[in-house]
Amino acid sequence: xxxxxxxxxxxxxxxxxxxxxxxxxxxxxxxxxxxxxxxxxxxxxxxxxxxxxxxxxxxxxxxxxxxxxxxxxxxxxxxxxxxxxxxxxxxxxxxxxxxxxxxxxxxxxxxxxxxxxxxxxxxxxxxxxxxxxxxxxx
Numbered sequence: 001x002x003x004x005x006x007x008x009x010x011x012x013x014x015x016x017x018x019x020x021x022x023x024x025x026x027x028x029x030x031x032x033x034x035x036x037x038x039x040x041x042x043x044x045x046x047x048x049x050x051x052x053x054x055x056x057x058x059x060x061x062x063x064x065x066x067x068x069x070x071x072x073x074x075x076x077x078x079x080x081x082x083x084x085x086x087x088x089x090x091x092x093x094x095x096x097x098x099x100x101x102x103x104x105x106x107x108x109x110x111x112x113x114x115x116x117x118x119x120x121x122x123x124x125x126x127x128x129x130x131x132x133x134x135x136x137x138x
Contacts, residue, residue, distance in 0.1 A: 002027075009112055039134040048077065048104055048123035055117040057087055057095060066095055068109040068119060076106045080122075087119070 004020040007013050034040075056064040069085035079102045080086070087095040097103075105120040107113060 034133070034135050037135050039132060042130060042132050044127050044129045046125055046127055048106065049126050051103065051122040051124055053116075053118045053121050054105075056119045057089075064114075065089060066093075069094060072105065072120075073109060076108050077104050077123075079103075080105050 002020055002023055004016050004023065007016045057066040059065050066087035066089045069088045071085045072080070080097050080099075081102050082097060082099050084097045085094050086097040089095070099122075101124070103122040104125055106123055107118065108120040110118075113119075
């Protein structure tokens with residue numbers, strides 16, 4: 001599957017559809033070249049590995065008591081460091097990120113995840129290395 005976004009529920013966006021088409025085309029091009037026997041050289045790529053889902057701060061009645069801080073909103077895949085603003089309460093108290101390493105939040109404040117008790121997902125940036133690749137079928 002391919003998921004390209006962010007895109008609000010029930011909204012059709014031409015720019016997001018165009019990105020999805022390009023990704024699918026690249027995937028199909030790779031399959032064709034692989035099936036033709038092309039050898040792909042070793043490569044390294046940075047990816048984001050999911051660490052954990054983070055919920056909104058809640059009170060004893062399980063009600064959300066703070067929202068995503070404006071400096072974090074729309075900052076998917078950007079570094080979040082210890083002490084950076086994370087949430088803000090209705091009275092305006094800032095709740096900072098408290099972590100021992102830089103993380104890269106994603107799916108920040110997406111409406112579809114409220115019912116799943118997910119404010120965002122913490123990811124870590126890692127590098128994956130692949131050896132050369134060639135089809136064994138000629």
